[in-house]
Each structure stands twice: as C-alpha cells, then as structure tokens.
Amino acid sequence: MSGFPSDPGTPVPGHAYGPGSSRRIAASLRVADDQATLFGPQGERLVVGHARRRDRIGAGPSLIDIDDGWRFETDAHEMIDTLLGHEQKAGLMEYERFHPRLVLVVLACFAGVFLIWRFGLGVLVAIGIALTPAPFVSAIDRGNIAAIDRVFAQPSRLDADRRAEVRAIFDDLAQAAPEPPYGDYQLHFRHIPRLGANAFALPGGNIVMTDAFVRQFGDDDIIAAVLGHEMAHVTEKHSLQQLYRSLSIYLLIALIAGDVGPVAEDILLEGGALMSLAYSREHESEADAIGIRVAARAGYDPAALAVFFRRLDGMTGGGDGPQWYSTHPASRDRAAEIRRQIEELGLSAD
Amino acid sequence: MQNPTIHKVEFSGNARSYFGIWIVNILLSIVTLGIYSAWAKVRTRRYMYQHTAIDGRRFDYHATGMQIFIGRLIVVAGFIVFSIVSAIPIIGLVAIFGLLFLAPWLINRGMLFNARVTSWSGLRFGFDGSYWRAFRVYILYPFLSLFTLYLAIPFAIRAQHSYSVNSHRFGTAKFHFESSVKPFYVAFLLAIGWMALAGLLMFLVLGGGEIFAEIAMAERTGRAPDDALMLRMGIFYVLLILAVLPAGFIYQAFLRNAVYGATSLAGGHEFRSDVKPMQLVWIGVSNAVAIICSLGMLLPWAHIRMMRYLSDHTFILANGSLDDFTGQQEESVGAIGDAYADLEGFDVGLPV
Ligand SMILES: [Zn+2]
Numbered sequence: 001m002s003g004f005p006s007d008p009g010t011p012v013p014g015h016a017y018g019p020g021s022s023r024r025i026a027a028s029l030r031v032a033d034d035q036a037t038l039f040g041p042q043g044e045r046l047v048v049g050h051a052r053r054r055d056r057i058g059a060g061p062s063l064i065d066i067d068d069g070w071r072f073e074t075d076a077h078e079m080i081d082t083l084l085g086h087e088q089k090a091g092l093m094e095y096e097r098f099h100p101r102l103v104l105v106v107l108a109c110f111a112g113v114f115l116i117w118r119f120g121l122g123v124l125v126a127i128g129i130a131l132t133p134a135p136f137v138s139a140i141d142r143g144n145i146a147a148i149d150r151v152f153a154q155p156s157r158l159d160a161d162r163r164a165e166v167r168a169i170f171d172d173l174a175q176a177a178p179e180p181p182y183g184d185y186q187l188h189f190r191h192i193p194r195l196g197a198n199a200f201a202l203p204g205g206n207i208v209m210t211d212a213f214v215r216q217f218g219d220d221d222i223i224a225a226v227l228g229h230e231m232a233h234v235t236e237k238h239s240l241q242q243l244y245r246s247l248s249i250y251l252l253i254a255l256i257a258g259d260v261g262p263v264a265e266d267i268l269l270e271g272g273a274l275m276s277l278a279y280s281r282e283h284e285s286e287a288d289a290i291g292i293r294v295a296a297r298a299g300y301d302p303a304a305l306a307v308f309f310r311r312l313d314g315m316t317g318g319g320d321g322p323q324w325y326s327t328h329p330a331s332r333d334r335a336a337e338i339r340r341q342i343e344e345l346g347l348s349a350d
Numbered sequence: 351m352q353n354p355t356i357h358k359v360e361f362s363g364n365a366r367s368y369f370g371i372w373i374v375n376i377l378l379s380i381v382t383l384g385i386y387s388a389w390a391k392v393r394t395r396r397y398m399y400q401h402t403a404i405d406g407r408r409f410d411y412h413a414t415g416m417q418i419f420i421g422r423l424i425v426v427a428g429f430i431v432f433s434i435v436s437a438i439p440i441i442g443l444v445a446i447f448g449l450l451f452l453a454p455w456l457i458n459r460g461m462l463f464n465a466r467v468t469s470w471s472g473l474r475f476g477f478d479g480s481y482w483r484a485f486r487v488y489i490l491y492p493f494l495s496l497f498t499l500y501l502a503i504p505f506a507i508r509a510q511h512s513y514s515v516n517s518h519r520f521g522t523a524k525f526h527f528e529s530s531v532k533p534f535y536v537a538f539l540l541a542i543g544w545m546a547l548a549g550l551l552m553f554l555v556l557g558g559g560e561i562f563a564e565i566a567m568a569e570r571t572g573r574a575p576d577d578a579l580m581l582r583m584g585i586f587y588v589l590l591i592l593a594v595l596p597a598g599f600i601y602q603a604f605l606r607n608a609v610y611g612a613t614s615l616a617g618g619h620e621f622r623s624d625v626k627p628m629q630l631v632w633i634g635v636s637n638a639v640a641i642i643c644s645l646g647m648l649l650p651w652a653h654i655r656m657m658r659y660l661s662d663h664t665f666i667l668a669n670g671s672l673d674d675f676t677g678q679q680e681e682s683v684g685a686i687g688d689a690y691a692d693l694e695g696f697d698v699g700l701p702v
Contacts, residue, residue, distance in 0.1 A: 017471065017472025017473070018472070019677075020473070020521070020676055020677040021472070021473065021673075021675070021676055021677070022407070022470070022471040022472060022473040022520075022521065022672060022673060022674070022675035022676070023472075023673040023674070024406070024407055024471060024472070024672075024673060057371065057393060057396050057397045057400060058363070058367040058368065058371060058397050058400075058401065059362065059363075059364075059367055059401070060396070060397065060400035060401060061400065061408065063410070071472050073408070092374065095370070095374055096367075096370035096371045096374050097367075097370055098366040098367060098369065098370055099370075102369070102370055102373060105373050105374060105377050106373055106647065108377055109373060109376050109377050109380060112377065112380035112381065113380065116380060116383070120383060133434075136434055251384070251426070252383075252384055255379065255384030255387045255422075256376060256379045256380055256384050256387060
C-alpha cells in the first residue's frame with residue numbers, strides 16, 4: 001500500500017500526549033523488534049512499550065496507544081503503515097472511500113429498505129404478536145372501552161327486545177366464526193352520535209355497535225355480514241398487527257436512520273404512519289373475504305355485505321359531522337369484489 | 351483575564367469522505383436489522399470528533415460499539431416491559447411514576463458515560479452528577495412551571511443548563527455556568543412567537559383543522575382514509591414542518607450563544623458562540639429541503655455543512671497555555687458528552 005517503504009529505523013513525526021495530561025508534545029515514534037519508543041522534542045525518551053494501533057476513520061489521524069496511557073498521533077500514515085502494518089479495519093475504510101462503487105452501496109440501501117418494508121416488518125410483527133400475552137390484549141380492550149365510555153359514548157337507547165334480536169344474530173355468527181384468540185367475542189351496544197352508523201372491533205374480541213347502525217341497517221343479513229367482518233378483524237389480529245407495525249417502523253427508523261436529524265426523522269415517522277394507514281386497506285379486504293364466509297356458514301346471505309357497501313356509497317355525508325363513508329370511494333370496489341368472490345365460491349345462505 | 355488567546359474551533363470534515371462512512375453504516379445497519387447501528391454510531395462520532403480540533407488538539411470518542419449495543423438492548427427491553435405493564439390499569443400508574451423517578455438517574459448516567467468516553471488533547475472529560483439536583487431541574491421545575499402556564503419554563507431551562515455545565519469537568523478542571531434568566535426568556539418568547547404565527551397561518555391557508563378531523567375519524571373507526579385525503583395530509587405535514595421549523599433554530603441559536611457565553615472553565619478560560627439566528631434558520635431549512643429532495647442522499651452534506659457553520663462560530667478564550675490541564679485516574683474521568691454533542695451537528699441545543 002505505501003508508496004515509499006521507509007526504513008523501519010526512521011522515526012515517525014507526530015504528537016504525543018502523556019497519561020493524565022493535556023500537554024501536547026512534538027514527538028517521534030520509533031519501532032524496533034516489536035518495541036516502540038517515543039521520543040520528545042529534545043530526543044529524550046518519553047516511554048518504551050508495546051504499540052497498538054486504533055482503526056483510522058476518514059481523513060482522521062493515525063492513533064497509536066502505547067503502554068502506561070501514552071498516546072501518539074500522526075498524519076504520516078504511510079510511514080506508520082510500514083512501521084506497524086496496515087490496520088485491521090482498513091477494509092471498511094477502503095469501502096467508505098469516495099468512489100463510484102458507492103453508487104452500488106446506495107442502490108443496495110434502497111433495495112434493503114424496500115425488502116425490510118416488504119418482509120422484515122412482517123417478521124418483526126409476527127414475533128411481537130407471538131410474544132404478546134393474552135391478559136395484555138384483554139387489558140387493551142378494557143382500557144379502550146373505558147376510554148370510549150368516558151369520552152364520547154352513552155348507554156344504548158335501543159329497546160331491550162331489539163338488542164336481544166341483534167344479540168341472537170351475534171351468537172349465530174360467534175358460533176360460525178373461527179375461535180377468538182384472546183377470549184370470547186362480546187357485543188356492546190352504545191349510543192355514539194359522533195360516530196354515526198358504525199361498528200368496530202377491539203383486538204381482544206369486544207365488538208362495539210352504535211345505535212345508529214342498528215337503526216339505519218336493520219336488516220338481519222347486513223348486521224350478520226358486518227359482524228362477520230368485525231370478527232375477522234379479531235381472528236386475524238389486525239389491530240395488533242397495526243400496533244406492532246407502527247412500533248417496528250419507529251424502532252427501525254430510530255436504529256437504521258439513527259442520526260438523520262430531527263427534521264428528516266419527523267418526516268420519516270409521519271410517512272411511516274401514513275403508509276401504515278394504507279396498509280389497513282389490505283386488512284379491510286381480508287376481513288371482507290372472511291366475513292362473508294362466516295356469515296354464509298351461520299346461515300345469512302353473504303351478499304348483504306355488498307348491499308351494505310352500495311348503500312354506504314349512495315349516502316351523502318350530510319350535515320352531521322364527517323363520517324368515514326363520505327370520504328370512502330372504495331366502497332363500490334369492495335362491493336364488486338365481494339360479489340365476485342361470492343360467485344366464485346358459490347356461497348349462499350342455506 | 352489578561353489578554354486571552356482566542357482559538358476558533360476547527361472542523362476539517364468534508365461531505366465527500368463522510369458520505370462513504372454514512373452510507374456504508376446504513377447498509378450494514380439494514381443488513382443486520384439495526385444491530386450494527388451501535389457500531390455505526392461510534393464510527394460516526396469518531397469521524398466527527400477526530401475532525402474537530404481546538405488549537406490543533408483534536409477531540410476523540412472512545413466508546414465501543416458493544417457498550418452502545420448493550421445500552422440499547424437494555425433500553426429496548428425496558429421499553430417493551432414498560433409498555434406492557436402500563437396497559438394494566440393500576441400497575442400502569444405506578445410504572446409511570448416509577449419512570450419519573452428513574453429519569454434523573456438515567457440522565458445522569460447518560461451524561462457520565464458521554465463525558466467519560468470523550469477526550470480532547472489526550473485528556474478525558476468528567477461528570478459529577480447528583481440525583482436530587484437532577485430530579486429538581488429535569489422533573490420538578492418543569493412540573494412546577496405547568497402551574498405558571500409554562501411562563502416560568504425559561505427558569506427551568508436555565509437551571510438545567512446550569513446543572514449540566516456545573517457538573518462537568520475537563521480532567522480535574524471544573525466547568526462553571528453563571529447567567530441571568532433574560533437570554534432564556536428572549537429565546538423562548540421569540541421561538542413561541544414564530545411558532546404561533548407560522549402555525550396559525552398554515553391552518554388558515556391550508557385548512558388543517560378539517561384534514562385532522564377527517565383523519566382522526568378514519569383512525570378511530572379503523573377504516574382506511576382515501577388517497578386524496580392522505581395526499582393532502584402529507585402535503586400539509588411537510589408544509590407545516592417547514593413553517594414551524596425556523597422556530598427551533600431561532601431558539602437554539604439564542605440559547606447556544608447564551609449558554610456558551612455564560613460558561614467558563616477553571617483556569618480562567620471562557621467560551622463564546624456568535625451563531626446568527628437567521629443564518630442558522632437558512633442553513634437548517636435549506637438543509638431540510640435538500641434532504642427531502644435528494645431522498646436523504648444529501649444528509650451527510652447537510653450534516654457537515656451545519657457542523658462547519660457551528661464550529662466557525664465557536665471560540666475558546668484561553669487564559670494562557672492549554673497544556674496544563676491534568677486528569678485524575680482514567681476510571682474516574684468522563685466526558686462533557688452532551689455539551690460537546692452539540693458541536694456534533696443538528697443537535698444544536700446544549701445538554702439535554
Ligand atoms: Zn373493517
């Protein structure tokens with residue numbers, strides 16, 4: 001590597017620092033028979049001992065530790081190379097050099113980010129879910145229901161008969177649905193004006209249905225199909241997947257991008273959160289597909305889910321606050337996809 | 351002080367050589383699913399420190415990747431345990447209180463570690479913290495300022511810097527911090543003013559409230575918002591960040607100048623920082639734009655640019671020779687870590 005191999009006897013010029021002192025001493029290093037000697041400016045001997053080289057970074061100095069806490073630094077890298085041999089980690093420094101080869105490294109980074117996004121995250125999420133104890137999930141459910149009740153829900157105003165009818169449908173569905181992973185399915189009726197006609201599932205198996213939903217979509221088949229859809233969210237652990245996904249993204253960004261700086265980190269995190277939302281769309285179609293099968297198995301008409309989506313599509317947001325379906329043009333696509341699957345599988349209520 | 355010698359901080363890093371280190375670090379971190387990042391951090395720090403010098407004497411960073419890795423493992427494990435425990439109703443509350451009392455100890459440990467692994471001119475920095483003083487300045491004072499509607503927060507910030515600087519040593523020489531609260535109020539009020547103005551303008555011009563209401567609704571009901579909404583949301587975020595961004599830089603510029611100016615080192619050595627707020631804003635915002643537009647590839651350049659600007663505006667007023675600092679035993683000596691980490695780039699604020 002070195003251009004001019006220097007005589008091992010030639011002293012290397014540099015600076016030395018003694019133990020426990022900030023004094024900067026113009027010094028020279030000589031190595032003979034594995035024994036390093038550090039000489040001061042007047043040629044006096046500062047220390048004799050074994051020399052250990054630290055790996056060099058960028059255009060930084062060559063750093064040598066000598067016994068008794070003495071340190072020697074120099075920019076005469078080639079002379080040091082000759083004296084002590086090329087450092088162990090020279091390999092990494094060679095790859096870091098500004099060179100067209102770095103284009104390949106950049107491409108590999110982009111490919112790596114893509115692969116982690118596509119597969120690595122899935123593995124992390126699966127590990128997280130496997131390690132999650134059931135009591136933890138039940139605690140999430142309890143906490144969420146308590147929060148919903150405190151913040152925006154009121155007790156249901158449906159009469160008891162109507163609730164019993166819906167509960168009967170719910171029991172049929174719970175029989176036909178796959179085993180819930182974290183405890184029994186439970187149905188909760190709530191009056192939540194701000195959510196409009198809505199139903200949603202918590203990860204532990206609790207499903208909340210709003211009064212407005214029962215009033216607007218009173219049809220048994222529609223209620224069954226929507227409950228099947230929500231139960232599918234539970235069995236497929238969709239909320240947990242999304243929770244762990246965003247946690248993993250956060251962790252990976254923090255670890256890999258490390259010191260990207262505050263601005264870039266914010267943007268990466270927000271971008272990650274938005275992309276996770278997009279990911280939830282995949283979960284919706286999965287829940288649709290499983291939901292119609294469960295509804296059919298329980299003896300209800302699976303096509304009702306498609307009817308439901310088309311009716312959503314026909315509704316306008318109205319003046320009563322933003323409702324998800326008013327901003328959800330994909331309902332029509334979902335209805336079409338459901339019809340296609342029903343035809344393909346020959347599903348029907350019998 | 352009779353005739354101090356003025357030394358400018360010299361930074362010799364450049365974007366070309368740093369780019370290679372940065373991108374190789376990222377590749378290795380990706381391949382190892384983040385594990386290598388501990389070693390990457392050490393390599394980055396050593397690059398930055400070794401390319402920073404005062405009076406021809408370099409800084410250096412002596413932590414090992416394994417030390418950082420083990421530290422991170424413990425933190426990640428603690429984080430997981432904490433998030434599981436905090437979901438359980440009553441125990442969760444206890445856990446949050448526990449964390450409150452753990453924080454000062456963690457902060458002290460961080461500063462102690464950083465101090466011990468940082469050296470300048472061949473001598474290590476040190477840190478002598480106290481749990482209860484850390485508790486006061488990092489937990490109690492910020493909590494009390496809540497009751498003043500945060501109006502007293504500059505007092506808390508000053509107390510934090512005072513604690514951090516006064517607890518640090520270089521060798522056996524102690525740092526000293528003495529400042530009125532006025533510059534802390536100036537920095538605080540200017541930054542808040544900017545943020546309020548920029549944020550308000552953005553909400554009025556772009557209709558931010560409406561977007562947030564829709565997103566919140568979509569999230570709560572577990573339905574996917576449509577593409578148009580997400581695009582609007584994305585654009586809104588980028589513009590909002592860009593608009594609010596200068597507040598942070600303005601704050602850091604004033605604070606940095608104030609803290610450096612109020613700091614001295616035993617032996618009569620003083621420090622100065624004359625960062626210009628608007629120049630820092632320009633560098634910070636144009637860096638952010640360059641990073642976004644280059645998909646992150648200009649990050650090393652931006653980092654080096656900021657480092658160079660900061661070091662160009664940082665001075666030591668040395669009272670005589672810088673040769674005469676001494677250290678105690680290696681083990682008992684630590685690093686000025688955070689105070690110096692400031693010089694390391696985007697992190698313009700002084701200790702924590
Ligand atoms: Zn759904």
